[in-house]
Amino acid sequence: MSVAGFFPPVEAFNSEWFDGSAVWDIDIFSGVNRCRDKGFAEADIVIDVILTSAANLQEVDAENYKSINMLFRYLEISNYYNAMDGLLRAQFAYQKATFRHIIMPTESFPTSSYPLNLKSDQMQSVINIGEKDGASFLERPAKLSDVMFYYSMKKGGDERLFNYNFGEFLDAHREGEFGEFDMFTDSHARLYTHKV
DSSP, rough: OOOOOTSSEETTEEEEEGGGGGGGGGOOOHHHHHHHHTTOOOOOEEEEEEESSSSSSOOOOOTTHHHHHHHHHHHHHHHHHHHHHHHHHHHHHHHEEEOOOEEOOOOOOOOOOOOTTTEEEEEEEEHHHHHHHHHHHHHSSHHHHHHHHHHHHTTTOOOGTTOOOOHHHHHHHTTTTTTTOTTOOOTHHHHHHTTT
16 A cells, blocks of 8 residues: 555556555546547446445544544545545446446444554454445445435435435335435536536
8 A cells, every 4th residue: 555645656567656546536537548548439338336435434532633633534534525426427427338336335444543553353344344245235236326316415414314324225225215316406416417
C-alpha cells in the first residue's frame, strides 16, 4: 500500500505508483476507455464494480480526536459519497454499457483512533465482511438501481434508513419496503440525468 502523504510511491514497471484514491475514488472511465481504444463498441462493454468504501460507518467517540483523526474520519465519510458519485457519473457517461455487478460492504468496518493501524482481529473482521458479502452477492445480486436508491436516501438524510445498514436495506427493499426508485426523477441524480 502506498498512500500519498504517508508512504512514498512504489517503484514498479518502470513507473511510480501510489494509492488510486489520491486521484479517483473509483475510476470506471479508464477501464471503459481502454476497451474502446481496443475497438470494442460501448454496447459490448460489461462493467463489474467492487467498492471498498462502506456506506455504514462505525460509530466513534470523537471527543478526543485531534486533527489527523478528524481528517481520516472525514475521508472515511467522503470516500463513500465520492465513489457513489463516480459510479453515477459513469453510468450516465456510458449509457450503452452494461453495469452488471456492483458489490459494496453491507456492514460497517472496524475503525481505529490511529490511522492505518487496525489490530489483527479488526483486519480479520474486514476480511470476513468481504467474504460474506461476496458469497451473498453471488446468491442474490444487488441491482445498480438498489445501490443508487440507498445512496440517494443516505444523501438526502432519509430517516427511514436510521435503523438499516446496506444489507438490511436490500432485504427490506426486496420485500417491498421503501417503494420504487426512478433515477431519472430522483433529485440527487438530476445533475446527471437532466441532459439524458
